[in-house]
Amino acid sequence: MRITKIIAVAALCVLVSACSSNDELEIPDLPEQEIYEDALEALELDNYVLAIEKLQLLEARYPFGRYSEQAQLELTYAYFKNFEPEAARASADRFIRLHPNHENIDYAYYLKGLTAFEQDRTFFIKYLPLDETKRDPGAALDGFDSFRSLVRLYPDSEYAPDARKRMVHLKNRLATYEVHVAHYYIQRGAYLAAANRGRYVIENLQKTPAIPAALAVMVEAYTLLGQVELADDAMAVLNANYPNYVYRPVKESEKTLLDAATFDLFRGAPEAPAPVINTLSDEEAEEKRSWLNRLSFGLFGDDGEEDAKETQDK
Secondary structure: OHHHHHHHHHHHHHHHHHHHHHHHHOOOOOOHHHHHHHHHHHHHOOOHHHHHHHHHHHHHHOOOOOOHHHHHHHHHHHHHHOOOHHHHHHHHHHHHHHOOOOOOHHHHHHHHHHHHHHHOOOHHHHHOOOOHHHOOOHHHHHHHHHHHHHHHHOOOOOOHHHHHHHHHHHHHHHHHHHHHHHHHHHHOOOHHHHHHHHHHHHHHOOOOOOHHHHHHHHHHHHHHHOOHHHHHHHHHHHHHHOOOOOOOOOOOOOOOHHHHHOOOOOOOOOOOOOOOOOOOOHHHHHHHOOHHHHHOOOOOOOOHHHHHHHHHHO
16 A cells, blocks of 8 residues: 555656646747747837746847847847846946957946936836935946946937037036035034035035035035134135125024023024125125115115025025
């Protein structure tokens, strides 16, 4: 009886293995060109899942075929369109490493940068009013490096103009992010770290809209550190290059015990904003006063501050 059971189990194992072998043999051995054309057709129909499957099959069956190199580029593009950024960047890196002299290697650099560029642009960033400059720019840095490599190595590439435009956007974003971090450090009392962030923007991210804000951060941080000479130097540069810039201090005045107990109900008026950087002479200030201001002896204020705010917004 025991021998009969053993024979039955062995027969069952043989049948199962035979079925598995038959299933494997049923997979058609398609020609390389046919698989590649099926992948391209799937890409044209925006069926990226099927395209990835076909391109992976092509690479597995014909790793040294006539379409293997181009198929790797197509696979990178399919990963990118299918929202698989890690796979897309890994595929681009692999192509660059294996085919450094390929005629379309500039496209690999472009796809790598484009993948990183779009990685941060999630659904919420695209359709909701969120400030992306306050988010971690890790992917933005990777995209900037890839675009920079493309422009440096292949300046005449057809993808270079678009890469340059995206580099400008990423550079502005990185500079603004550094200023946000500097503001955070000032609020937390890390004044030296804030000054270093501002100096990094000045030295490495020039020609960005965040330059005056970075200089102003340095002025405030060095002032709070007691480094008067360094603060004066930063102020001189700010005055010379951005005379209409208006800066409001980041550091908030400390709350008293009464403020905390009354939830700021009796707290004094907030500190006045820092004066306009381009301080006017007495004669210029007199000319700038409106007729209503003169007639009312300054009772109704002046439009100078509003003009300065409008200049800053512009």
